[in-house]
Amino acid sequence: MYKYLLFDLDDTLLDFKKAQDSAMTENLQNHQIKATPEILKKYAEINAFCWHQFEKGKFSRPEIFVNRVKMLGDFLGTEFEYQSFTSRYLECLSRQGQIIPYSVELLIRLGKKGYKISAASNGTVAAQTGRLVVSGLAGFFKDGIFLSEKVGIQKPNLEFFEYVLNKLGVKNKKEVLMIGDSISSDIAGANAVGIDSCLVDFDKNHTSETVDATYIINSLEEIITVCKL
Numbered sequence: 001m002y003k004y005l006l007f008d009l010d011d012t013l014l015d016f017k018k019a020q021d022s023a024m025t026e027n028l029q030n031h032q033i034k035a036t037p038e039i040l041k042k043y044a045e046i047n048a049f050c051w052h053q054f055e056k057g058k059f060s061r062p063e064i065f066v067n068r069v070k071m072l073g074d075f076l077g078t079e080f081e082y083q084s085f086t087s088r089y090l091e092c093l094s095r096q097g098q099i100i101p102y103s104v105e106l107l108i109r110l111g112k113k114g115y116k117i118s119a120a121s122n123g124t125v126a127a128q129t130g131r132l133v134v135s136g137l138a139g140f141f142k143d144g145i146f147l148s149e150k151v152g153i154q155k156p157n158l159e160f161f162e163y164v165l166n167k168l169g170v171k172n173k174k175e176v177l178m179i180g181d182s183i184s185s186d187i188a189g190a191n192a193v194g195i196d197s198c199l200v201d202f203d204k205n206h207t208s209e210t211v212d213a214t215y216i217i218n219s220l221e222e223i224i225t226v227c228k229l
Helices: 016-029 037-055 061-076 082-093 103-112 125-135 158-168 183-193 220-226
Strands: 004-007 116-121 145-147 176-180 196-200 215-217
Touching: 016 037, 016 082, 037 061, 037 183, 061 082, 082 125, 103 116, 103 220, 116 125, 116 158, 125 145, 145 158, 158 183, 176 183, 183 196, 196 220, 215 220
Parallel strands: 004 116, 004 176, 116 145, 176 196, 196 215
Antiparallel strands: none
């Protein structure tokens, strides 16, 4: 039976797409640019690409910020000062509290059953801390909020997960479950450190034949079955 549950945040409990679109819309308005669906879609693609490069160790965290602003500027045919653009965007993002349906109910139920619940995210400290507070989820992670920017190592690196397990005082890895939406970050990292994993696949894109995860679920409600509540 699991004792420790590690939750990814973006697109697992927090609705990153809605948060990103809202924050970028506000940020672009400050530059007198209307955020059309096409622009928001393009930025989402750029951002996803940059974060995947970060997970692979090909981009540093500062390079994410520089490259995504440059790539967006190239797409729009304009030039942004990346430090002020990024600072304003992260400030906007930190005020977004959109959550995935059933997140609160799930965390309440798991907490009542005595699970040690922690967050494990590659998101920036400023943005994630603010969003957790605004969303009302911060109080559920009494056992730890582990953000790679603060830890100094990102998922899926083995060292990140070893750091988390050490801080939690885990003696038996069989008692730990990593829950997240990213195959390259959450699942790969869990596999590397030797703990069970649960892929949150809301779009039903994957099966056990294509992903080496202990569980694959299509809704947060299914975690109830996984944890045998």
